[in-house]
Amino acid sequence: MGTHRHRQRPGALFYHTELVQAPGHPFYRKLNEVLRAAGFDEFCERECRRFYAERRGRPSLPPGVYFRLMLVGFFEGLDSERAIAWRAADSLSVREFLGYGLDEATPDHVTVSRTRRLIDGETHQRIFAWVLAQLARAGLIQGKTIGVDATTLEANAAMRSIVRRDTGESYQEYLERLAATAGLEAPDRAALRRMDRRRAKQVSNAEWVNPHDREAEITRLKDGRTGLAYKVEEAVDMTSGAILAVTTHGGAAADTETIGQTVSAAGEAVAELIPIVTAEGQAPVDPEGVSEVVADKGYHSNEVLRELEEMGVRSYIAEPERGRRRWRGRAVAQRAVYANRRRIRGLRGKRLQAARGEKIERNFAHQFASGGLRRLTVRGRGNVHKKVLLQAMACNLALLLRALYGAGKPKAAAERAAELFLTLLGLLLRLMAR
Numbered sequence: 001m002g003t004h005r006h007r008q009r010p011g012a013l014f015y016h017t018e019l020v021q022a023p024g025h026p027f028y029r030k031l032n033e034v035l036r037a038a039g040f041d042e043f044c045e046r047e048c049r050r051f052y053a054e055r056r057g058r059p060s061l062p063p064g065v066y067f068r069l070m071l072v073g074f075f076e077g078l079d080s081e082r083a084i085a086w087r088a089a090d091s092l093s094v095r096e097f098l099g100y101g102l103d104e105a106t107p108d109h110v111t112v113s114r115t116r117r118l119i120d121g122e123t124h125q126r127i128f129a130w131v132l133a134q135l136a137r138a139g140l141i142q143g144k145t146i147g148v149d150a151t152t153l154e155a156n157a158a159m160r161s162i163v164r165r166d167t168g169e170s171y172q173e174y175l176e177r178l179a180a181t182a183g184l185e186a187p188d189r190a191a192l193r194r195m196d197r198r199r200a201k202q203v204s205n206a207e208w209v210n211p212h213d214r215e216a217e218i219t220r221l222k223d224g225r226t227g228l229a230y231k232v233e234e235a236v237d238m239t240s241g242a243i244l245a246v247t248t249h250g251g252a253a254a255d256t257e258t259i260g261q262t263v264s265a266a267g268e269a270v271a272e273l274i275p276i277v278t279a280e281g282q283a284p285v286d287p288e289g290v291s292e293v294v295a296d297k298g299y300h301s302n303e304v305l306r307e308l309e310e311m312g313v314r315s316y317i318a319e320p321e322r323g324r325r326r327w328r329g330r331a332v333a334q335r336a337v338y339a340n341r342r343r344i345r346g347l348r349g350k351r352l353q354a355a356r357g358e359k360i361e362r363n364f365a366h367q368f369a370s371g372g373l374r375r376l377t378v379r380g381r382g383n384v385h386k387k388v389l390l391q392a393m394a395c396n397l398a399l400l401l402r403a404l405y406g407a408g409k410p411k412a413a414a415e416r417a418a419e420l421f422l423t424l425l426g427l428l429l430r431l432m433a434r
Contacts (some may be wrong), residue, residue, distance in 0.1 A: 003045055003062050025093035027410040031071075031401060032097060038134055040064060047126055051118050061107050065098055066115045067127060067390070069107065072097070074394035075409055079372040081116070082109040093410075116378075116386055124386045128246075128393045129272060135242050135400055136273045136285055142239040143270035144286040145352065147294040148262055149360045150233035151368060152251050153384070154375040155216035157228045162208045162218075171208075205252055213379040217250035230376065232388045233258050234363065235266035238294060238352060241359045242399055243392040244269045248385040255298040260307055266290055292316060294352045302333035305340050315340045316349045366398065367391045 035041070041064035048063040072094055073084045088094050088106040100106050135141050163170050169177070175192045178199075184191070203226070205217045216228040229251030235244045245265035249258050267290045277285045293308060297318040308315045319341055327334040343349045368374045373391055376384055398408035 003041070003064075025097070025410055027075075027401070027407060028093055028097035030405050031397065034134075034397075034400065034404070035064075035068075040067075040130075043130055044127060047123050048119055051120075051123075061111050061115045063115075063119070065107065066112065066119070068098055069112055070387075070390040071394045071397065073373075074367070074371045074391055075398070077370050077372040079375065080109075080377040081112045083372075085109040085112060116383065119386075121382055121385055121389075124389050128389050129269065131393045131396050131400075132242070132244065132269060133273060133276050135240075135396055136277050137280065137282060138400055138403060139282070139284055140240045140399060140403060141237050141242050141244070141270070141273060142284050142286055143237060143244070143273065143290060144288070145238040145292040145294065146235045146244060146263070146266050146290055147238050147352075147356055147360045148233065148235050148259055148266075148299065149296065149356070149364070150231050150255055150258065151364050152219060152221060152229040152231050153368065153373065153388075154221055155210075155213055155228040155230055155251070155384075156376050156379050157210040157213040157216050159203075159210075159218070159227055161212060162203075162210050162228075165207055165209050205250075215250060215381045216379075217252040219251035230381065230384050231258070232384075233262045234360070234392065235262050236360050236363060238292075238355060238359050240399065241363060243363060243396055246385070246389050246392045248381055248388060250381075255295075256301040256304050259293075259295065259299050259304055263290065263293055263308070263311070263313065292352075294356060296356065300340075302330065302337060305336035306333050309336045309339070314343065316344050316352050318344060318353060363395055367395050371395075 041062075044063035044067055052060055069081075069084050069088060072078070072087060073081075076084075076087055076094075078084050078087060085106065085108050088098060088100070092102075095101065095106065098106065132141065160171070164174060172189075172192070175196055176187075179187045179192060179195060182195075184195070187195070203218055208218065210216055210228055213228065216230060218226065219229050219231075221227050221229060231249045231251050231253050233247045233249065233255075235246075236242065237244055245262055245268075247258060247262045247265055270285065270289045273285050274287055274289065278287075290313060292314045294316045295318070297320040300317045300319050305315055305317065315336075317340055319337075344353065367388075368391075371391055371394075373387065376387065378384060378387055402408035
């Protein structure tokens with residue numbers, strides 16, 4: 001297995017060696033300093049060693065370089081591994097961040113994709129947990145109150161390619177069969193579309209599937225279109241905005257069906273952090289773990305509130321308007337709903353609900369809008385989970401860099417440098433005016 005620190009570089013080319021020195025980007029340099037100080041490359045190589053052969057096959061991509069490439073996708077807003085490979089080949093600052101000189105070939109997108117498929121999801125989860133530990137050491141995770149929310153990501157699969165699960169016929173063939181049954185003789189595509197618009201229909205996941213990505217589900221996307229998608233749900237620390245857990249589901253999964261899995265994953269993540277900070281005498285991870293959950297009204301249901309109460313977790317879930325309700329024979333659910341209603345109407349409940357936009361929605365904007373992952377370029381829930389997990393890991397690193405140096409992305413670092421330059425210039429002009 002190749003390593004990030006000890007790679008043999010080929011001899012220098014005919015150009016002058018001073019041209020090889022890349023200026024680098026101050027943000028990426030600071031990020032590399034943080035990763036090296038914490039032993040990021042050694043940890044990645046130790047966790048990924050079993051996926052590599054010692055002396056066989058083509059030269060491999062070091063694990064530390066692979067995870068850095070995924071970070072570049074978030075920080076540069078790139079939506080695919082092909083775009084990441086192009087940026088790594090073109091950018092001097094990214095080359096320095098990865099540890100490549102001008103006389104070295106950067107990894108191509110095939111190597112990056114193959115490495116992603118090679119390293120399993122459990123290892124990606126351990127790398128994510130390693131970053132969480134760095135945030136805990138920096139005092140950025142409390143773990144007591146978490147916010148849960150979800151978003152849909154458009155899958156790398158088209159609706160026009162769906163087929164029926166029972167017969168395997170395409171949607172076009174299905175319409176032609178319906179037309180033949182209705183007595184229409186040799187209708188053209190326009191006639192089929194008109195017939196399809198007039199008939200009452202509902203495309204169901206129980207009847208239709210995309211053969212190229214069978215785990216993507218038909219649902220309504222954020223822009224109102226109907227398409228194939230995955231649902232990503234995250235648990236966020238409400239004190240700092242750190243992402244504690246990420247779960248991936250089919251696009252049509254209801255919020256009330258998935259919140260239990262996400263809360264459990266967040267509880268396990270916080271429980272793993274408690275002994276780390278306790279052994280090092282640090283704070284402020286709450287020793288009791290996750291005890292409060294904040295969510296929007298899409299998560300409100302009798303079963304969810306009752307389940308959270310049984311888990312010993314207080315809920316602050318916004319309640320939709322349902323009118324007068326009947327509770328005969330459902331005393332346990334009634335007690336959970338009324339307790340949640342009382343909490344969300346209090347001052348603390350109102351503050352937590354107001355903070356959801358800042359702590360959760362802002363993370364979604366960073367990861368999927370400016371982070372370039374609103375539409376997926378990989379297929380299968382396993383690969384999708386790896387991508388969103390690494391995107392969340394990069395978002396957590398951005399939070400750590402923002403706390404340490406005041407900038408969480410390269411663009412923000414450049415803006416701060418420009419502000420500092422203008423401030424110094426203004427001071428200099430004032431001194432000269434005197």
